[in-house]
Amino acid sequence: MKKEQTQSNLTDMASKAQALFMVNGAAGGQFERFLEMQDALLKETETFARHWFERRHDATQTAIAALHDVTPNGAADPAQTMRAMTDWQRGSLERMMADMQEWTALCMRCAGAITTVPLDTTAADTDQAGSDKANDRAGAKTRASHATPV
8 A cells, every 4th residue: 555655646746747847828938938038148148258258368368468578588677567557457448348338238138138028918808908997987987977975
């Protein structure tokens, strides 16, 4: 009996788990649109991250080049050091501006992908909702015109 009960429990749990992953006809289109939207967000984020890493690599490479420029012959030259630091900092500011511009563009594209999700209502549903509201207003007018003063 214990084995049959365990078997039944496992079958019941499997059925419940399967139900979680089953999508009925009404929600199927919404779920598909959700996955498409998520895929678009992932692609946008991947592009942003790749460009961000490229800028970080550029920053480390230019920092190494600046270190070599500071001591080209083994002796420190204060004027050369200032020029190298200024050039590296200018590049860093440009990279940070590019980060902010690309971040803003990413946020706008992601918001656009999210807001383009169509509502799963049919024209009949919309018409029915509109007529229900009109009936409610007409009913309220009828009730108001037949009200008995107290």
